[in-house]
Amino acid sequence: MISLLISPLKFALRCSYRPSFSRPLINSKFLSKKALDVNTNVTKDVILFKNPNDKFYKIISIFAVFQFGFWTYLSIFAYTTLKDSPVDTEKAKAWYEKINLGENKYRNGLTLISFLIGWGLLSVSWMYCLRSVKYLILRKGGREVTIVTFTPTGRNRMFTLGVENINCKELRQTAKAHIPLKVKGHSFHYLLDVTKGEFRNPLLFDHTAGLRRDWKS
Structure with missing residues (x-):
């Protein structure tokens, strides 16, 4: 009778007891080195x-120079070539036919925008190289x-x-x-x-x- 009572008690104690060496250990390979180490x-x-990678940044610089030259030429072309020629709005059908590109506000606007685009591309490209x-x-x-x-x-x-x-x-x-x-x-x-x-x-x-x-x- 006593042995029947002791057996379940031993089983319960055996289940509740966990030796220290059975605990999961932390693998040192997954530990990052501390600053002190x-x-x-x-x-x-x-x-x-x-x-x-010098070649890549040389290509960027050359591209920026060509773009600056193209947009600068376009701004000069717009300023010197576009002439003020009044448009007959009654005969013009499409909306773009009613625009007088030679008018000062359009000519100066196209000139300024073209130059700013070229200068912006050059600045951004060169700044990227320098940074x-x-x-x-x-x-x-x-x-x-x-x-x-x-x-x-x-x-x-x-x-x-x-x-x-x-x-x-x-x-x-x-x-x-x-x-x-x-x-x-x-x-x-x-x-x-x-x-x-x-x-x-x-x-x-x-x-x-x-x-x-x-x-x-």
């Missing part, structure tokens, strides 16, 4: 990001970063600043096309093209230039 005090200059990062270099000691960008003429433009002056707006792991970098004292963002570029030291980038910083505080 990454040595940012490098002994020499280290390339964090590289995008040596596209070719090299991102962490300087010796890990406290400064050099940003090298493309230029419309094909030469490199570079400047060096402290790491604390760079604010990364998007994580490297979630970026699909570009990673915008906000730099103190600069109006626009600098762009890292993740589709054509290469992170040479991704872990070091994440803990230096790739950090999101709150400058307001």
Whole structure:
């Protein structure tokens, strides 16, 4: 009789008892390195990001120059060629036949719009080249970063600043096309093209230039 009572009790205790070694362990492979584990005090200059796609940006610059020339020529052509010729609105049937393109408001408007289109295409294209990062270099000691960008003429433009002056707006792991970098004292963002570029030291980038910083505080 006693054994019949003890058996269920042993079974209940056996089910409720879970030895420590049976608990699921966290695989260290899935743990990201902490900032303290990454040595940012490098002994020499280290390339964090590289995008040596010079041909693409040269094509953009040439395209912008041709577009500027075309639209500038069109604006000059509109200003010098369009003559003021009054239109008989009673005989004109379609709405476009009633427009006198030689009238000052139309001629000057077409001239200005054509020039602004050409100038806008040139400015946007060249600004994109100047804001596209070719090299991102962490300087010796890990406290400064050099940003090298493309230029419309094909030469490199570079400047060096402290790491604390760079604010990364998007994580490297979630970026699909570009990673915008906000730099103190600069109006626009600098762009890292993740589709054509290469992170040479991704872990070091994440803990230096790739950090999101709150400058307001």
